[in-house]
Structures are given as structure tokens and as C-alpha cells.
Amino acid sequence: MGHLIPPSILPYVLPVIYGVVIVAVLPLMAGYIVLLERKVMADMQARLGPMRVGPHGLLQPIADAVKLLLKEDIIPEKADKLMFWIAPLVSVTMALVAYSAMPFGPAFQIADLNVGLLFILAVSSLGIYGIVLGGWASNSHYSLLGALRSAAQLVSYETAAGLGLVSALLLAGSLSLKEIVQAQYDQGEWFVFSVPIGFFIYLVGSIAETNRAPFDLPEAESELVAGYMTEYSGFRWSLYFLAEYANMIIVAGIATTLFLGGWLRPFPHFSDHLPGTSVEIMDGLPAMVFLGVALYCFWLAPKQPVKIQKIVMATVGGLCIALAGTMVAALFGPEGVRLGVYGGFWFMVKVMGYLYAFLWVRFTFPRYRFDQLMRLGWRFLIPLALVNLIAVATAKVASQEWGWYPRITMILATIFTLGVALWLASRDAKQEPAVEAAGGD
Amino acid sequence: MTDTPTSGLSNVETTVLGADEIILNMGPQHPSTHGVLRVKLKLDGERVVDSECIIGYLHRGVEKIAEHRSYQQFAPYVDRMDYVAAVSNGLGYCEAVEKLLGAEAPPRARVVRTILTELQRIASHLLWLGTHALDIGALTPVFYCFREREEILKIFEKYCGARLTTHAFRIGGLQYETYDGLEADVKRFCDDFTHRIDEYETLLTENRIWVGRTKGVGILSAADAIALGVTGPVLRASGVKWDLRKAMPYAAYADYQFDIPTRETGDTYDRYIVRMQEMRQSQRICLQAIENIPSGPIMAKVGKVLKPPPGEVYHSIEAPKGELGYYIVSDGTTQAYRVRVRPPSFINLQAFDKMARGSLVADVVAIIGTIDIVLGEVDR
Numbered sequence: 001m002g003h004l005i006p007p008s009i010l011p012y013v014l015p016v017i018y019g020v021v022i023v024a025v026l027p028l029m030a031g032y033i034v035l036l037e038r039k040v041m042a043d044m045q046a047r048l049g050p051m052r053v054g055p056h057g058l059l060q061p062i063a064d065a066v067k068l069l070l071k072e073d074i075i076p077e078k079a080d081k082l083m084f085w086i087a088p089l090v091s092v093t094m095a096l097v098a099y100s101a102m103p104f105g106p107a108f109q110i111a112d113l114n115v116g117l118l119f120i121l122a123v124s125s126l127g128i129y130g131i132v133l134g135g136w137a138s139n140s141h142y143s144l145l146g147a148l149r150s151a152a153q154l155v156s157y158e159t160a161a162g163l164g165l166v167s168a169l170l171l172a173g174s175l176s177l178k179e180i181v182q183a184q185y186d187q188g189e190w191f192v193f194s195v196p197i198g199f200f201i202y203l204v205g206s207i208a209e210t211n212r213a214p215f216d217l218p219e220a221e222s223e224l225v226a227g228y229m230t231e232y233s234g235f236r237w238s239l240y241f242l243a244e245y246a247n248m249i250i251v252a253g254i255a256t257t258l259f260l261g262g263w264l265r266p267f268p269h270f271s272d273h274l275p276g277t278s279v280e281i282m283d284g285l286p287a288m289v290f291l292g293v294a295l296y297c298f299w300l301a302p303k304q305p306v307k308i309q310k311i312v313m314a315t316v317g318g319l320c321i322a323l324a325g326t327m328v329a330a331l332f333g334p335e336g337v338r339l340g341v342y343g344g345f346w347f348m349v350k351v352m353g354y355l356y357a358f359l360w361v362r363f364t365f366p367r368y369r370f371d372q373l374m375r376l377g378w379r380f381l382i383p384l385a386l387v388n389l390i391a392v393a394t395a396k397v398a399s400q401e402w403g404w405y406p407r408i409t410m411i412l413a414t415i416f417t418l419g420v421a422l423w424l425a426s427r428d429a430k431q432e433p434a435v436e437a438a439g440g441d
Numbered sequence: 442m443t444d445t446p447t448s449g450l451s452n453v454e455t456t457v458l459g460a461d462e463i464i465l466n467m468g469p470q471h472p473s474t475h476g477v478l479r480v481k482l483k484l485d486g487e488r489v490v491d492s493e494c495i496i497g498y499l500h501r502g503v504e505k506i507a508e509h510r511s512y513q514q515f516a517p518y519v520d521r522m523d524y525v526a527a528v529s530n531g532l533g534y535c536e537a538v539e540k541l542l543g544a545e546a547p548p549r550a551r552v553v554r555t556i557l558t559e560l561q562r563i564a565s566h567l568l569w570l571g572t573h574a575l576d577i578g579a580l581t582p583v584f585y586c587f588r589e590r591e592e593i594l595k596i597f598e599k600y601c602g603a604r605l606t607t608h609a610f611r612i613g614g615l616q617y618e619t620y621d622g623l624e625a626d627v628k629r630f631c632d633d634f635t636h637r638i639d640e641y642e643t644l645l646t647e648n649r650i651w652v653g654r655t656k657g658v659g660i661l662s663a664a665d666a667i668a669l670g671v672t673g674p675v676l677r678a679s680g681v682k683w684d685l686r687k688a689m690p691y692a693a694y695a696d697y698q699f700d701i702p703t704r705e706t707g708d709t710y711d712r713y714i715v716r717m718q719e720m721r722q723s724q725r726i727c728l729q730a731i732e733n734i735p736s737g738p739i740m741a742k743v744g745k746v747l748k749p750p751p752g753e754v755y756h757s758i759e760a761p762k763g764e765l766g767y768y769i770v771s772d773g774t775t776q777a778y779r780v781r782v783r784p785p786s787f788i789n790l791q792a793f794d795k796m797a798r799g800s801l802v803a804d805v806v807a808i809i810g811t812i813d814i815v816l817g818e819v820d821r
Contacts, residue, residue, distance in 0.1 A: 045584035141465045145487065145802065213578060214650055217803075224802070225472060366650045367578025369803040370487060 015100075015110040022099050022110075030245035031061030033355065040359045056312065071234035076139060079231065083137035088232065088239035091130025095246035098124040102253045103177045104347050106263055106339045116177040117169070117254070121162065124250050125209075127243060128154045131218065134240070135228035146227025149370060150218035153208055156377035157215075161205025163385030167198035167392045168258040181262035192259040194410050197388045197417045199259045201381055203357065206251035208377070210244065213362040217370055252354040253347075260350045263343030283338075286345055287327040294320035380424050388417045462490055467805065469498045475572065475809060476816030480793075482805065489805060492797045494790055499820040507780035512538050512612060512747040515777070520606035522784060523818040525568050527606045528561035528597070529760040535610045536691055537756035537767035539741070541749040542612070548735045550614035551693040556627060556730045557600065557609055558692065558758075559723040563634070564593040565761035566716050566723075573713070573810035574645060577654050582644055589637050592630050599626070613743035624731040631724045638720055646717070655710035659796035659808040662707060669795070670788045673763025675812060678715045679707030685759035692758075697729045709811040716813075748775055762786050762813050782821060786814040 035050065035057065042049030050057030075084055101116040103109040113119050128151060135147020168191040169175065172183040184190055192199045208215035219227035226232075229240050256262055265282050297317030304310045330341035368376065391413035399406040468479040477498035483491040503522060507515045519534045520527035532554055539545060546554070567590045571583030594604040599620050601609045609615075645651045661671070666679040676683055684701045686694040702718035704711035751773040757766030763785025772778040789812050796808045 041580070045581050046588060047584060141463055141484075145465075213580070216578070363581050364644070365579065366574065366645075366648065366654055367803075368650055369654055369801060371801065372650075372653050 018110045019100070023096060026096065026099070026246055026249075027065070027242055028061070029249070030242050031065060033245055033248070034064070034241075035061050036355075037359050040356065041363050044360075044363045058312075065238070068238040069235055073234045073236065074231075076231050078139045080137040080139065083133050084231075085236075087130045087134030087137055088236045088243070089130070090133065091127045091243035092239045092246070094123050094127040094130065095243040095250065098250050099246075101177060102250065103181065103257065103262060104253075104344055106178070106181075106343045109178070112176060112178050115175045117165070117175045117180070117258070120177075120250065120254060121158075121165075124247055125154060125158055127247060130240075130243065131228050134232065138228070138231035140231050142224045142226070142230045143228050146218045146224045146230070149224075150211060150228060152370075153211070153215065153217060153373060153377075156374060157205045157208035157381070160377055160381035160385050161202050161209060163382065163389055164198045164201030164205060165254070165258055167195045167385075167389050170389070170392050170396055171195065172258070177257050177262070180258055181264060184261045185264055190259060190261040190264075195259075195388070195392055196414060197384070197421070198392070199255070201385045201388065202255055202259070204381060206255060207358060207361060208373070210247045210251055210358075212248070212358055214365040214367050215373060216362075216367060217373060248355060248358065249351060252351040252358075255354050256347060256350040260354070261346075262350075263347040265342065265346050283331060283342060286342070287324045287331075290320045290324035290327065294318070294324065375428070379428060380421075384417065384421050384424060387420045388413075391417050465802070469495075475814060478790075478809065478814065478816055478819070480805065480809070482797075482802070484802065487801045487803075489797050489800055489802070492794050492805070494793055496787075496790070496816070496819050499816045501821065503821040504780050504782060507777050509776065511775045512749070512777065515780070516610075516612065517606070517608045519782075520608055521817060522782065522821055523565075523760065523762065523765075523786065523815045524606060525815055526561050526565040526761045528557050528609050529565070529758065529765065531608060531610045532558050532692065533756065533758040533760065533765045533767055535612050536758065537754060537769055538612045538747070538749070539743075540756050541752065541754045541769055541771055542743055542747065543750075544613055544741045544743050546614040546741055547738045548693070549737045550610075550739045550741075552730055552734050553615055553619055553739070554610055555693040555697075556623075556727055556734075557597070559726045559730070560593045560596060560627070560630075562723045562761045563720050564590045566720050567593075569716065569761075569810070569813045570641065570713075573807075573813075576806040576810040577651065579645065579651070582641055585637070585641060585644075589630075589634065592633075596623070596626050596630065599623070611740070612747060614738070614740035616740075618739060619734070624734065627727055627731050631728050634720075634724050638717065638724075642717065645713070652710060654803075654807060655713055655811075656708055657706075658709040658800060658804045659811060660706060660708045661792055661796055665795055666707065666792065669791045671763070671792050673759070673761070673785050673789065673813075674712055674715045674719060675763065675789050675792065677701065677703045678711040680705045685757060685764060689757075691756075693730065694726075697726050699726050709807050712811045746775060748773065757783065760785055762815070762818075763789055784818040784821065786812075786816075786818040787821075790814050790819055 038060075039049045039057070050060040053060045053063045075081060098120045100110040101113050101119045103112070103116075131150045132147045135143040135145075135150070138144075168180070171187070171191055171194055172180040174180055174183065187194075211218050217227075218224075219229060224230070229237055232240060265285075267282055294317045297313050297320065301310050301313035301317065304313055327341065327345070330338050392410075395406075395409035395413040398404040398409045462483050462485050465482045465484050466479065467482060469477040479495040479498065481493040481495060482489050501521070503518055506518055510518070516531060516534055519530040523530050535546075567586040571586035574582040597607050597609065598604045600623065601607050601617055603609075661675065661679050663679040663681050666676050666681060671679075672683070680703055682701055682703050685691070686699075687701055699722045700718075702715050702722065704715055749771040751771055753768065753770040755766060755768045757764050759765075764783065765785055766783035768779075768781040768783070769777050770779040793808060793812060796812075797805050800808065
């Protein structure tokens with residue numbers, strides 16, 4: 001890149017390129033996450049999922065996108081036209097803006113803000129305006145109820161999720177996402193192992209924030225039809241959809257950065273080299289995995305019943321070989337390319353793992369009721385997050401000021417918080433009937 | 442959404458989004474009203490102040506049709522009332538006409554009828570479980586339930602060629618002899634089913650969210666249930682041990698051992714438990730029945746043209762959803778003078794307002810699900 005563009009304007013050009021890439025790739029990625037979701041759901045529900053459009057349904061997202069774009073754009077007669085028009089734009093813009101501070105790798109980041117985390121949290125929660133405005137402007141009771149639920153839910157769970165994040169921030173000592181990852185590298189472990197309860201609180205909070213089951217009350221299909229999206233159709237509807245999936249990737253990205261070591265590979269300090277080369281064993285791993293998958297595909301290909309499926313299997317195997325080749329080539333390329341490719345790879349692997357947890361939870365649990373959701377947030381998660389925060393802070397003081405062994409203090413803090421969690425849960429279980437008798441809260 | 446204040450910007454001076462009650466129309470097109478039920482809810486925030494069920498969107502005049510068809514011709518129509526439990530409907534109708542004729546189906550026919558009806562009960566409860574869980578937000582159980590229901594439908598298909606609206610029985614017995622391997626099929630299904638139902642229970646019974654969503658929701662006391670004429674699992678979950686299979690045995694139920702599961706509170710969770718246990722009891726009946734299917738004729742001698750003597754008869758059976766009764770008046774011709782059906786869904790739906798008042802919108806779908814209505818039967 002340095003040869004093509006004068007170095008003086010590089011700092012301005014590169015972010016623009018990154019921005020264009022993100023805006024171009026994100027809808028596609030959201031589409032394929034939907035496909036992944038449907039396939040995972042099908043797998044859990046003993047069926048196949050989309051199989052018609054393209055081999056194994058691989059072109060389904062594109063077909064869906066085309067369908068949505070061609071659909072009639074209906075604006076209800078009594079809707080507030082301007083607000084109805086603006087609302088999805090607000091949602092999707094805020095979701096996209098949040099990506100500007102997200103580090104996909106050590107090099108791939110549009111802007112390394114020194115308050116990057118705050119920026120992402122602030123911008124992505126602005127997206128709620130799109131939901132509330134859309135629900136209100138639709139002039140439908142279902143939409144209104146969905147929007148109100150969404151607002152209340154976001155306020156409650158953003159607090160809990162934020163407090164969960166702070167416990168990791170205490171350890172990192174910075175709000176810059178790059179430095180948070182660097183801190184995990186320096187301290188030699190991902191923060192999920194130091195503050196598991198903080199991670200748990202953020203996991204629950206982020207599911208609720210993105211309106212995913214079992215906290216999908218704002219769009220609870222069986223109750224509110226589609227919640228705030230009820231009156232939307234076609235392109236506007238797909239904007240909301242895009243915003244939802246973009247937000248999912250954002251919360252997964254935040255969790256990855258703060259708790260799962262960002263773009264760091266597992267065991268970043270383990271630097272034994274492959275015999276006879278300068279390649280570290282851990283860096284060789286992704287290529288090996290791809291190669292293994294490729295061989296598995298080639299082994300499966302002749303066993304497929306239909307010719308087209310044989311071809312597809314072989315193609316997937318070929319793609320894996322190509323990916324493995326890229327990974328290997330990157331190893332021997334310039335330092336920047338190596339860091340970029342491997343950072344991006346590990347980051348996306350972790351994001352996908354986090355999203356898989358989302359899907360898993362969604363297809364396993366029934367939906368909470370609104371009062372139960374609020375009770376869980378205010379009476380369990382927020383107190384727990386506060387206790388966790390104090391425990392982590394105390395542990396940090398103990399290790400820094402009094403010279404206690406850091407890992408031991410962290411484990412003690414976690415055990416203490418777990419005890420509090422159990423106490424909170426049992427207290428809730430005892431009080432639930434009383435609240436019920438009083439007519440909920 | 443007619444008689445409510447609009448909330449558009451243009452009206453912002455005249456109307457405020459106030460704290461007054463709003464009216465929400467749920468249905469007739471709504472994902473969880475199980476067909477075309479329309480529920481008019483008066484809401485204070487999300488709390489239900491008042492509710493009204495509006496029915497009739499699926500009215501097909503089944504009872505009137507009966508007056509213009511011969512007794513045999515009308516038999517397929519009853520399958521279309523509770524179309525997820527067609528076999529039970531057919532059993533009720535055939536037995537009612539047999540009673541009117543003074544005939545009785547031969548023992549072999551009665552045992553086969555019992556087996557198929559109990560399978561149908563399992564199928565109906567499976568459909569209820571899947572959709573009820575779906576309403577409450579558990580997306581997965583419905584597919585597991587349909588997988589097992591499919592096995593039952595395959596048995597029906599092998600027996601009589603139809604899966605849903607089977608018309609499996611004839612007045613006087615059975616039209617078809619059983620196929621080779623019916624016993625083996627039923628046994629295989631029943632043996633598998635034990636693990637399957639355990640699987641559903643691991644997903645739901647002790648799930649905190651499920652318990653939270655169903656316990657204490659839609660409570661119906663025994664006195665209210667009796668006063669409203671509620672029958673079936675809804676009644677038994679309120680603590681009334683009333684099951685027509687035991688109280689007034691029909692078909693071959695008197696020969697088999699089974700329990701009537703009951704619960705005390707009468708909330709949605711209790712109704713869930715009762716139905717889960719009923720499926721286990723139905724499986725138990727099926728296993729006993731296939732052990733010993735008597736040989737002999739499958740049809741009583743009722744003649745080709747049915748001309749019951751003038752008179753009237755009321756016969757009811759324990760359908761999956763409750764007491765399904767047929768009141769038939771004969772004027773001595775080949776067509777019934779009047780057929781009146783007592784559909785369990787219709788009567789049970791009366792309890793909706795009692796259950797729903799004071800609950801939240803989310804509970805409304807749980808309550809609609811827990812009553813287990815089929816609109817084809819409500820509207821007839």
C-alpha cells in the first residue's frame with residue numbers, strides 16, 4: 001500500500017478504505033449470519049434448513065436481499081411519514097458508525113480513539129432512538145408496545161452490561177480498545193479468565209441489548225407480531241434487520257476485545273518454533289485446521305449422492321486449501337500483512353463463537369415475560385455487577401498495594417461474587433410468589 | 442384499532458399519548474391465536490383489564506349440514522371440527538349413532554378404536570405442546586413434537602389412507618381390517634416415546650424461564666372450572682378428577698389400567714404437567730391394548746341404510762381437549778333431525794376471560810395456548 005499512495009496522505013486514505021470495506025461487507029456478513037442462524041437452528045431442530053437456493057442454501061441470503069428490495073414499500077396511512085422514514089435510518093446509521101472504533105485486528109481499525117469503548121457504547125445505544133421512533137411513528141399498538149419494551153429493556157440492561165465491562169476495564173486501565181487488547185497480552189491471560197462473572201453479566205446484558213431471545217420481547221413474535229417492526233416492509237424492514245445483526249456483531253466484537261483477547265491468538269506468549277523454520281507453532285495452527293477441513297471435504301465429496309453435491313463439497317475443499325495457502329503465504333509476507341491476516345482471523349473466530357452462543361441460547365430457552373425481565377435485570381444482574389465490580393477492585397488493590405499474588409486475589413473475588421450470585425438467586429426464588437400475589441411490579 | 446386515539450404527529454395537539462386504557466385487537470390474523478380467534482383486549486399499559494373473545498370466523502354450519510346428509514355421509518364432516526384430533530371426533534359420532542340404533546361395535550373394533558383414539562390423543566397433545574412452547578418463545582420443542590406426531594400420522598395413513606381427517610371408523614365398527622404390523626408399529630412408537638417425552642421434559646419442566654412463564658399464570662379454581670363447564674385437562678389441572686374414560690367408560694377403556702393425572706392449583710404449569718402425564722397414560726393404554734386385540738368381526742350388523750328409530754340420544758367421549766358430546770335427534774328417516782355438538786374447545790374458551798383478567802399481554806398468549814383450542818371446533 002505504501003508504494004501506491006504517498007505516505008503523507010496515507011493516514012487519511014486508509015480509514016476511508018476501511019470504512020468502505022466495512023459498509024460494503026457488513027450487509028453481506030449479516031445476510032450470512034442469518035443463514036448461519038437458520039442452519040444452526042435447523043441442526044438443533046432435527047431438520048435441514050434452507051436447501052433450495054444454491055447448494056446447501058448458500059445463496060439464500062442473496063435471494064432474501066433481492067426479495068426484500070423488490071417488495072412493496074408500505075407506509076401506513078395514519079403513520080407519521082417523516083418519522084417513519086427516518087427511524088430505520090437512525091438505527092442502521094448508528095449501528096454502522098459504531099464500527100469506526102472497532103479493532104478487527106492490530107492494523108484494521110478506522111480510528112483508534114482513546115475513549116473507543118465509550119464511543120461504541122454511546123453510539124450503539126443511540127440506535128434505540130430508531131426503534132422508539134419507528135414504533136411510535138407506525139401508529140400501531142403492537143409497534144408502540146414493542147418500542148416501549150425496547151426502551152425500558154435497553155436502559156436496564158445497558159447498565160448491567162456496562163458495569164460488567166467496567167470490571168474488565170479495571171484490569172486493562174484504558175478505554176482504548178487497542179490498549180485493552182495489549183493489556184491482555186501483557187498480563188498473559190484473557191480477561192474472561194480473570195473476571196468470568198463480568199463476562200457472564202456482559203453476555204446476558206448483550207443478548208438483552210440486541211433484543212435477542214430469550215430477551216426478544218420488543219419483537220416477541222407470538223405476542224406483538226413483530227413489535228416495533230410490525231408496520232415495516234421491504235427495504236425499511238431490512239434496514240432494521242441489518243441494524244440488529246450489525247449490533248450483534250458489535251456486542252460480540254466488544255466482548256471479544258474486552259474479555260476474549262481481541263485479535264490475540266490463544267497462548268500468545270507460547271513462541272516455540274516449528275522445527276527448522278521461523279514459524280511459530282501456534283501461527284501454523286489455522287492453516288493446519290483449514291487443511292484438515294479441506295481433506296475431510298475431499299474425503300466426503302465422492303460419497304455425496306448427487307453430482308452437484310460432489311462438486312460443492314470439492315469446491316468447499318478447494319476454498320479451504322486456498323485459505324490455508326493464504327494463511328501460509330501471510331506467514332512469510334511482511335510483518336504488517338501477517339499481523340493483519342492472523343489478527344483478523346482470530347478476531348472473527350472469536351466473534352463467531354460468541355454469536356454461536358447467542359444462537360444456542362435463542363433456540364433453547366423460552367422467552368421471559370416483561371416483569372420477569374425487569375426483575376432479572378434490576379434485582380439480579382445489576383446488584384451482582386456492582387458486587388463484582390467492588391470485588392474486582394478490592395482484588396486489584398490487594399495485588400498492587402499489598403503485594404498479594406494477583407491470580408489468587410482474582411479467584412477469591414470470583415468465589416465471593418459467585419456466593420453473592422447464589423444468594424441473590426435464592427432470594428429471588430423465595431420472593432417471586434409474593435410479588436406475583438401483589439400483582440407483579 | 443378503530444375507536445382509539447391516534448398517536449400521529451399531526452394529532453399531537455389534540456391527543457396526548459395518555460395513560461388511559463388502549464384497546465388491542467389480537468387476531469383474527471395473529472401468530473399465536475391458533476387459527477382465527479380474535480381477542481379484544483383492553484389494556485392498561487401491558488396489563489389486561491378486560492377481554493372479549495370474538496369467534497365465528499371459521500363457521501361452516503357443520504350442525505346444519507348434518508340435517509341434510511345421511512348418517513354415514515355426515516361421518517367425514519365431524520373430522521373437520523377438531524381437525525387435529527379427527528379420530529376422536531369420529532369415535533364420538535359413531536358411538537352416538539350406534540347408541541341411537543341400539544347397536545354395539547364388536548370387541549375387535551372397539552379395541553382398535555381405543556388404540557387409534559389414544560394415539561390421536563398423544564398426537565393432539567404433541568401439537569398442543571409444540572405450539573404452546575412456541576407461543577412462550579421456546580422455538581425448538583415444536584419440531585421434536587412434530588417428529589413424533591409424524592410417526593402417529595404414518596400409522597393412521599397405513600391404517601386408513603388418510604393422515605389428518607381420517608374418517609377411520611364407521612357406524613357399527615370399522616371399515617378396514619387392521620394392516621399387518623399395526624401392533625409392531627404401535628409398540629415401536631410407544632417404546633420410543635418414553636425417551637422422547639423425557640426429552641421434552643428436560644427442555645421445559647424444570648426450566649426456570651418456563652416455570653416463571655407458566656406458574657401462577659391463568660389460575661382457574663375448581664369451582665370456577667365446574668361453573669363454566671370446563672372439561673378435559675383444564676378441569677383436571679384444577680383438581681377435579683373427572684375423566685369420561687373412567688366415569689362412563691366407552692369403547693374398550695373399561696378393560697385397561699390407567700391413571701387420571703390431576704393437579705391442584707389450576708395454573709398454566711399444572712395444565713402442562715397434566716397433559717404431559719396424560720400422554721404417558723395414553724401410551725400405557727396403547728401398550729396394554731396391542732397385547733391382546735381380540736379376533737372376530739369388525740362390523741356390527743347395522744345394515745346399509747341407517748334408519749334409527751325416532752328418539753334422541755346424547756353420547757359423549759373424553760376427547761383430547763375435553764368432553765366431546767353429540768346430541769342427535771332422529772325422526773326415523775335416514776337423515777338426522779338435529780345434531781348438536783358439544784365441543785370442548787368452545788366451552789373451555791369461556792374460561793379465557795376469567796384466566797386472562799389482570800395478567801400481562803405475554804400471559805394472554807400463554808393462556809390461549811394452555812386452553813388448547815382448535816377454532817374449527819369452536820366455530821364448527
